[in-house]
Amino acid sequence: MSSxxxxxxxxxxxxxxxxxxxxxxxMNQNTRKTDEQLVAASLKDKNTFAELVQRYExxxxxxxxxxxxxxxxxxxxxxxxxxxxxxxxxxxxxxxxSFSSWAYRxxxxxxxxxIRKHKNRNTTPLETDNKDLANLIxxxxxxxxxxxxxxxxxxxxxxxLLIKKLPKKYxxxxxxxxxEEKEYSEISDILxxxxxxxxxxxxxxxxxxxxxxxKHNIVT
Amino acid sequence: MTKISKSVIDKIxxxxxxxxxxxxxxxxxxxxxxxxxxxxxxxxxxxxxVILKLFxxxxxxxPRVGSxxxxxxxxxxxxxxxxxxxxxxxxxxxxxxxxxxSHWTIAGVSILASIIIGCIFYATHTAENVEETMxxxxxxxxxxxxxxxxxxxxxxxxxxxxxxxxxxxxTLIILNDLTGQTWEVDIEDARMPLNIRLKVNMPVLVTGExxxxxEFKADAIRAHRNLPPPLERAIRRQR
Numbered sequence: 001m002s003s004x005x006x007x008x009x010x011x012x013x014x015x016x017x018x019x020x021x022x023x024x025x026x027m028n029q030n031t032r033k034t035d036e037q038l039v040a041a042s043l044k045d046k047n048t049f050a051e052l053v054q055r056y057e058x059x060x061x062x063x064x065x066x067x068x069x070x071x072x073x074x075x076x077x078x079x080x081x082x083x084x085x086x087x088x089x090x091x092x093x094x095x096x097x098s099f100s101s102w103a104y105r106x107x108x109x110x111x112x113x114x115i116r117k118h119k120n121r122n123t124t125p126l127e128t129d130n131k132d133l134a135n136l137i138x139x140x141x142x143x144x145x146x147x148x149x150x151x152x153x154x155x156x157x158x159x160x161l162l163i164k165k166l167p168k169k170y171x172x173x174x175x176x177x178x179x180e181e182k183e184y185s186e187i188s189d190i191l192x193x194x195x196x197x198x199x200x201x202x203x204x205x206x207x208x209x210x211x212x213x214x215k216h217n218i219v220t
Numbered sequence: 221m222t223k224i225s226k227s228v229i230d231k232i233x234x235x236x237x238x239x240x241x242x243x244x245x246x247x248x249x250x251x252x253x254x255x256x257x258x259x260x261x262x263x264x265x266x267x268x269x270v271i272l273k274l275f276x277x278x279x280x281x282x283p284r285v286g287s288x289x290x291x292x293x294x295x296x297x298x299x300x301x302x303x304x305x306x307x308x309x310x311x312x313x314x315x316x317x318x319x320x321x322s323h324w325t326i327a328g329v330s331i332l333a334s335i336i337i338g339c340i341f342y343a344t345h346t347a348e349n350v351e352e353t354m355x356x357x358x359x360x361x362x363x364x365x366x367x368x369x370x371x372x373x374x375x376x377x378x379x380x381x382x383x384x385x386x387x388x389x390x391t392l393i394i395l396n397d398l399t400g401q402t403w404e405v406d407i408e409d410a411r412m413p414l415n416i417r418l419k420v421n422m423p424v425l426v427t428g429e430x431x432x433x434x435e436f437k438a439d440a441i442r443a444h445r446n447l448p449p450p451l452e453r454a455i456r457r458q459r
Contacts, residue, residue: 043239046232053225061224076224083228084237091242094316192319 035099101189170205259308267338268347423455
């Protein structure tokens, strides 16, 4: 094993708590494989599926939290069901799609199913961190000025409120585009809507978001 | 192994979960496409019959029929076409890549496909055969056709369809109408668009004016291809 590799491994071990995706050089024999190769391998050996789960659990868990505001246990339940569904449907995976989009789609649907089943739970608020808020504030900064005197914390609070106020169809595209940083084609594959519709929804979502921001005096 | 991956693998083990076999997805996909093709074919048949009905309509006689003309329009087939386009679009949207296309694109392609197939069905007489089969085997459809045929039976409005039962001279024919009544028809000044030679048993549609009880003065006599085929069939059934 080269010293460079060892250094990189030590670096990853030290930083793994702050990194979402493990860097390529740290990946073991299975994680070096592409998602598609792992899908094929999982069909032969279920234990390989654990690698796929590990590769996506943080991303998908974060996505569920962004869609809902459920506690960790509920998020884990949804995530587990989503992965079970992914496993059951491995033979239906279309390699012309990215595995990521497919996994996001199943997780999205599983989250909606959960919300439908548990109507009484408060699921509308959106969990956002500072990076998320910076992305959302970008929407407003593109052609409006945020009041200088408004404190950052105040903006954060209000932006969360605005997102909550958006209709679900707009919230979904905003989350996927600005927070999950997905391309139009990926959002189209996840939400199973034509790309043109995604572009329209995103434009309307941005416009609605800005209108709400004006109404709530976040921008002038 | 992380907590989640362990719990997922444990659950797979515990519940003996296995990936659904590929053939089930293939079968589902084939079923979807088969249903979609079936809706296009049914839409094509509906379009073919709509074309047939519209081509067979005597548009020159429409002013005489007035508002009753709307009874003649092939609503059932228009309805079936619309239904097939709707169902076909919904099925297509559920195919693997169907979501990539807008509702309008899918509906537009379905309509275009139905029109093209409808034209083929019309040209190959398939539409006509289906329509005749419906009339023979579906009593409700047969009854509906009778109601439609009666629109053309309107002596008061100057239309008298029937079968020639006697042609004693060049000026008078005796006609049995759709209801079985016998009429004396004065044909002295009548035009015959196709220069037809009137014969006994020939189905005709006489237009003109009712001059008395079961007496009619003709200004034109239509037969052969100037006579709507369903009406011709109805007159022949009167024998």
